[in-house]
Amino acid sequence: MEYIKGTTRFKIEEPTVLSLGKFDGLHRGHELLMDYVFRKKQEGLKAVIFTFDIPPKKNVERVNAKVLTTNQEKSRLFESIGIDYLIECPFTQEVMCMEPELFIEMVVKQLNVKCLVVGKDFHFGHNRRGDYRMLQQYASEYGYEVEVVDKMQEDGRDISSTFVREQIVAGNIEKANELLGYRYFVEGSILHGRKMGRAVLGIPTINLIPTEEKLLPPYGVYLSITEWNGRAYPGITNIGCKPTVEGNNPVGVETHIFDFDEDIYGREVKVSFISKMREERKFESLDALKRQMIHDVAFGKQYFRENQR
Incomplete structure (x- = not known):
């Protein structure tokens, strides 16, 4: 796996399938995303994950949020499942204030994206104005397809980093491991x-x-x-x-x-x-x-x- 970090000038020439998100803890809630990414990889696209070097919430709110996986741990997890490229974009002031339309253009052009795979709760761009509907809106203009994936559920709620974190804080390690899948x-x-x-x-x-x-x-x-x-x-x-x-x-x-x-x-x-x-x-x-x-x-x-x- 190629691990690209510390720059917004990332570039991939090969056609790619891209999934974007925080990915704090690669848990079972991400399985459906990864399943679709690897189906497209089998069709010949390079599998790419786009995330930020720190959780955006931590930067914006200046809170000392603890993470489920450090950047190093996260990179090893993605490498172990067969991702081809991990993009760890620095969450600079410029990126934080970037309008979502410009963010789409930057990511799609620099990473040669042919397919985007996101969850329904994915937001991006200034004031979180971008969502999966905006990705669909620009799909024909930039020549990519969009796959929107539902969240996996357990105990009547979405499997999420928040759910996992709650269990770890409570000392419910068995339940946290069940939600993570490891x-x-x-x-x-x-x-x-x-x-x-x-x-x-x-x-x-x-x-x-x-x-x-x-x-x-x-x-x-x-x-x-x-x-x-x-x-x-x-x-x-x-x-x-x-x-x-x-x-x-x-x-x-x-x-x-x-x-x-x-x-x-x-x-x-x-x-x-x-x-x-x-x-x-x-x-x-x-x-x-x-x-x-x-x-x-x-x-x-x-x-x-x-x-x-």
Whole structure:
């Protein structure tokens, strides 16, 4: 996949099928969009996703909105499903104030668009004035077709990033994973910690500090899968700030991988969450924390024995 970012001068010469949106978390609500994109790809068009480098709402309203997928995570998801080009357009003042008619002209001409695939709720351009009806209105002028896709529903509501985010914030990881169609995850490099897991508690852990914009599940201990070097390893993960350990500890993702003793410091890993086991809490001593961790590990190993990955 070619990942084009940091410029509004993107250019594709080959004829393309294009889907546009925020795509914060590639969830099951996007399946119908992707199905149509890949049908057109089979007809010979290059599959292109157009999104922005940050969610437009965050820029416009200046809110510190947490995202389901960082830009890096998003690019890997699109690459994994077979997208040919990902356009990550910078959401500059010029783009933010661009009239929708001009936006259509820019995107269609620069990306050689022959087919546009959008949802009924898609809006674009200054004051969100553009919608799928406007795309249809200009289709004959610019020589493209438009496919408007209905939202997939679950529990009587549209599957959306908002729906997924609500479940993660509530700690309903199983439901969030059901809506996503895959396990919610965090990616990042393994950092050196204080080595208390191995030296003091006898339970070695790896430490990952996620980016500030990434939405994390509530503090607590989770059943997890860690992916590294093409393999998946079961374990348990604590999200939080280690209240039992003295000092000002940053919020982190700390994982104990079962029966794993490789040195992966500095390596990129992906930690996916399966289910919440318990809340994070402060113990009266490190010995009490160790007893709880031994119990957590035993529970986790039993879970994975009974539920094959």
